[in-house]
Each structure stands twice: as C-alpha cells, then as structure tokens.
Amino acid sequence: xxxxxxxxxxxxxxxxxxxxxxxxxxxxxxxxxxxxxxxxxxxxxxxxxxxxxxxxxxxxxxxxxxxxxxxxxxxxxxxxxxxxxxxxxxxxxxxxxxxxxxxxxxxxxxxxxxxxxxxxxxxxxxxxxxxxxxxxxxxxxxxxxxxxxxxxxxxxxxxxxxxxxxxxxxxxxxxxxxxxxxxxxxxxxxxxxxxxxxxxxxxxxxxxxxxxxxxxxxxxxxxxxxxxxxxxxxxxxxxxxxxxxxxxxxxxxxxxxxxxxxxxxxxxxxxxxxxxxxxxxxxxxxxxxxxxxxxxxxxxxxxxxxxxxxxxxxxxxxxxxxxxxxxxxxxxxxxxxxxxxxxxxxxxxxxxxxxxxxxxxxxxxxxxxxxxxxxxxxxxxxxxxxxxxxxxxxx
Numbered sequence: 001x002x003x004x005x006x007x008x009x010x011x012x013x014x015x016x017x018x019x020x021x022x023x024x025x026x027x028x029x030x031x032x033x034x035x036x037x038x039x040x041x042x043x044x045x046x047x048x049x050x051x052x053x054x055x056x057x058x059x060x061x062x063x064x065x066x067x068x069x070x071x072x073x074x075x076x077x078x079x080x081x082x083x084x085x086x087x088x089x090x091x092x093x094x095x096x097x098x099x100x101x102x103x104x105x106x107x108x109x110x111x112x113x114x115x116x117x118x119x120x121x122x123x124x125x126x127x128x129x130x131x132x133x134x135x136x137x138x139x140x141x142x143x144x145x146x147x148x149x150x151x152x153x154x155x156x157x158x159x160x161x162x163x164x165x166x167x168x169x170x171x172x173x174x175x176x177x178x179x180x181x182x183x184x185x186x187x188x189x190x191x192x193x194x195x196x197x198x199x200x201x202x203x204x205x206x207x208x209x210x211x212x213x214x215x216x217x218x219x220x221x222x223x224x225x226x227x228x229x230x231x232x233x234x235x236x237x238x239x240x241x242x243x244x245x246x247x248x249x250x251x252x253x254x255x256x257x258x259x260x261x262x263x264x265x266x267x268x269x270x271x272x273x274x275x276x277x278x279x280x281x282x283x284x285x286x287x288x289x290x291x292x293x294x295x296x297x298x299x300x301x302x303x304x305x306x307x308x309x310x311x312x313x314x315x316x317x318x319x320x321x322x323x324x325x326x327x328x329x330x331x332x333x334x335x336x337x338x339x340x341x342x343x344x345x346x347x348x349x350x351x352x353x354x355x356x357x358x359x360x361x362x363x364x365x366x367x368x369x370x371x372x373x374x375x376x377x378x379x380x381x382x383x384x385x386x387x388x389x390x391x392x393x394x395x
Contacts, residue, residue: 012127016364025362029384031375032364034179034343036213036242036310039377044245044310048303052292056285066284068272070095070253074287077294078253081211082221082236086228089261092268094275095282098250099209099239100128105254105274106205106235107136110170113270119170119205120161122146126179129172129207143171146181146346151336155189159196167201176220177210177342180370184214184341190223197232204234212243212307213314214341233257240290242343243307249286310374314343317376324385325392332392337371345371353391361387 016032030037038044069075075093083091096102110116119138121129122145133140144157162171173193178184185193197204206224214220227234233256240251254271258264275281293299322338337345349357349369357363363384365371376384 013366016366019358020364023362023364027380027383028362028364029375029380030364031371031373031384032366034242034372035247036245036314036343036374037377038310039313041375041377041379043247046245046303046306048293048299048306049244049246049289051302052289052296052299055292056288061288063284066095066281066287068275068281069093069268070282070287071284071291073291073295075253077291078238079255081217081294082208082224082238082255083228084218084221084225086225090258090264091255092258092264092271093253093255094268094271095287096237096252096254097279097282098241099207099237099252100132101250102237102239102252102254103129103132103207104136105271105278106237107133107138108274108278109235109256109271110205111137112274114170114203116168116170116203119172120165121172122158122174122178124180125172125174126207138170145178146183148346148348151183151333151346151348153183153185153189155185159192162193162196162202163200165200165202168203169200170203170205171197172205172207173223175206175208175211175223176214177344179209179342180344180366181346182340182342182344183336183346185223187222190226194223194226194230194232197227198230204232206234206236208236209239210242210342211238212304213311213343216311217243217304217307228257231259233259240286244290244293244303246286246289249289250283251286251290314373317373317381318345320381321373321376321385321388324382325388328385328389330389330392332388343372343374345373347371347388349388349392356391357387360391363387 013033020030035043074095078093079088096105117139119133120141120143123142130140143161144154147154176184211217211220236255238253241247256267258267293303318338322334325332325334333348347369354365354367
C-alpha cells in the first residue's frame with residue numbers, strides 16, 4: 001500500500017543542522033537554525049525558568065488532563081503579555097503546540113470557519129509559513145516587503161498591495177523581529193499599515209514568535225496595541241520557545257480579537273472543536289512553568305531581566321560583526337546587519353559565498369543568506385568576520 005510514496009524533500013533548515021552536527025571541523029559555527037545560544041554556545045536554562053520548574057516539582061501535582069484550551073491562568077498570562085492591561089473580554093485565547101501549532105490551528109480556523117481560501121504573506125517570510133498554510137488548504141500569495149538591493153523595506157509597495165486586496169483578505173504580519181530579514185516596520189509605518197488594514201476591512205494575522213528580542217516586551221507588541229485601539233478583528237500567534245527558551249516544550253498560544261465578548265465565546269468554542277478533533281488537549285508541564293513564571297512578580301522580573309540580557313547580547317554581536325566588516329573593507333552592507341532586529345539578519349551573502357563559508361570555514365547559514373546572530377560569541381565572532389571578509393572579497 002505504501003510503495004507509491006516517493007522520497008520527500010528534506011527540510012532545508014533541519015538538514016542544514018544535521019550537516020552541521022556531522023561536520024568534524026573543530027571551528028564549525030552554527031548560524032543557521034533559529035535557536036538562542038549563550039556566550040558559551042549553549043541553549044540556556046534561564047534561572048527564572050529553573051526556579052519556576054523547581055517550585056512545580058515540589059508541589060508534586062498529578063498529571064491529569066487540562067482543559068481543551070489550556071488552563072485559564074495560562075491563557076490569562078498570554079493575554080497579559082501580548083496586550084498589557086487592555087480590556088481582553090472580546091479576545092479568545094487558547095494554548096497551542098508551539099507557535100507553529102498556533103499557525104496551523106489558525107489556518108484550519110480560517111479555512112473551516114471563515115471559508116477563506118487565500119492568505120497573503122510578506123516577501124520573503126519564514127519558509128514554514130508556506131508549508132503550514134498550503135497544508136491547511138490555503139493558497140499563499142505575497143505582498144512586497146524586503147528590498148534586497150537596499151536592505152530596507154519596500155513599504156510604499158507593501159501599502160499599495162494591501163490597499164488593493166479584496167475586503168476580508170487574511171494578511172500575515174510580523175509585529176517584531178521579522179523572520180527571516182530582521183527588518184521591521186517603524187511605529188509610524190505600523191500606524192499607516194493598520195490604517196490601511198482597517199480602511200480595507202482586512203483580517204490581520206500577527207505572528208509574534210520573538211517578543212522581547214527586538215526592543216523590549218512592550219515595545220515589540222506595539223502593532224498589537226495599536227490594532228486594539230481600532231475595531232479591527234485579528235488573530236495573534238505567539239510562542240514561548242525563544243523568549244523563555246522552552247523549545248522542546250512546544251508551548252504557544254493563539255488569540256483571536258473579536259467584535260464582542262459573545263463572539264469571543266463562540267470563537268473559542270470553534271477553536272476548541274478544532275483542537276479536540278486534532279490533538280484533544282495540550283501538554284501541561286511547559287504551560288505550568290510559564291503560568292508560575294508570569295504570575296509571580298519576582299520571577300517575572302527575573303525573567304524579564306534575563307531576557308533583556310539575551311537581547312543585548314544579540315545587539316552586541318551585531319555591532320561587533322558589522323564593525324569588523326566595515327574595518328575590513330567588505331563589500332557586504334554591514335549596516336543592515338547592525339540595524340536589523342531580533343535573532344536574524346538577511347546578510348546579502350549570495351549562494352556562492354554561502355557555499356564557500358560552509359566548505360572552507362564550516363560556517364553554516366540558511367539560504368539565501370539568513371544569519372542567526374545568537375550563534376556568534378566572543379570566541380568565534382572574529383573567525384566569522386575574517387571568513388566573511390574573505391568570501392566577499394572574491395566577488
């Protein structure tokens with residue numbers, strides 16, 4: 001019965017990680033997969049997370065089934081993190097299997113309950129957006145976003161495209177730390193974008209996987225807070241993989257801002273129906289860690305301080321790499337590396353240069369030139385700088 005199934009194309013990011021792990025070069029550097037690494041090149045166990053988990057283990061709580069949507073305390077903390085002290089009575093929030101699970105749940109909701117068959121994403125966007133949305137039966141279109149030549153935004157073209165979309169069209173937006181480019185809208189640009197979304201009665205779908213890695217937890221949620229000031233209905237997918245370093249717990253949330261509290265009750269019921277027919281209910285360990293972390297003032301303050309340190313380390317690596325490229329006379333646009341935000345940078349490196357970095361220096365980046373900045377540290381940044389200077393001189 002299965003003989004007709006052919007070989008599947010390998011995932012480009014995961015296969016790159018596999019190649020990195022198999023590389024025997026002692027100087028190898030992983031700048032590919034989107035993980036935060038500390039100064040020692042390790043995924044951190046945040047002290048606030050460790051303290052929250054220790055507290056949970058001491059409670060010796062049995063492992064029963066949670067509600068389909070996750071615990072009320074967890075969803076409350078998700079709303080607090082995303083929307084602050086705003087009224088959330090018209091927002092339906094459910095726990096999901098990571099940020100990717102939130103995207104998939106939202107895509108199913110859009111397809112089955114809203115009868116939409118199309119979604120617009122930025123050009124470029126995270127590659128798995130395409131796979132998730134197409135797998136849910138949506139046709140993916142793009143709107144202009146990044147200008148490879150200048151390293152900036154094609155903002156006017158983006159607005160023109162959004163203004164031309166049919167009413168009710170679903171538009172995926174990155175509130176902060178755009179993946180893969182690291183190039184974000186300014187606050188003024190967000191206001192202009194939300195004005196178009198509202199005027200054209202479009203349905204914004206915000207994917208905020210890196211809250212806290214751009215300018216700060218509150219600052220990174222600016223687009224969400226502005227959208228709340230309008231009568232727009234919208235969706236938000238968020239993740240705790242990065243900013244709490246709970247990658248393996250697969251912990252995220254999906255929030256839907258509705259037109260009324262009663263509509264939010266109905267939407268949550270629809271989301272619960274989709275969850276029930278898929279994985280039935282979410283896991284509990286990671287959500288209890290986040291509940292404990294965010295509900296306790298001291299632990300939350302400790303976590304926010306640690307997250308700020310992670311954010312500053314990324315910015316420091318950006319500055320050091322950009323300065324080294326500038327001083328070395330690289331033809332690469334060092335300013336985009338310095339000024340972009342979050343974990344990623346679209347470096348401008350071409351395929352030939354990426355191949356040389358990997359073959360000659362065992363430095364791994366995702367095509368077409370996306371660099372994960374946390375892979376840099378004081379021990380390897382000079383090595384990476386020298387390698388990038390070498391491969392860009394040869395152009």
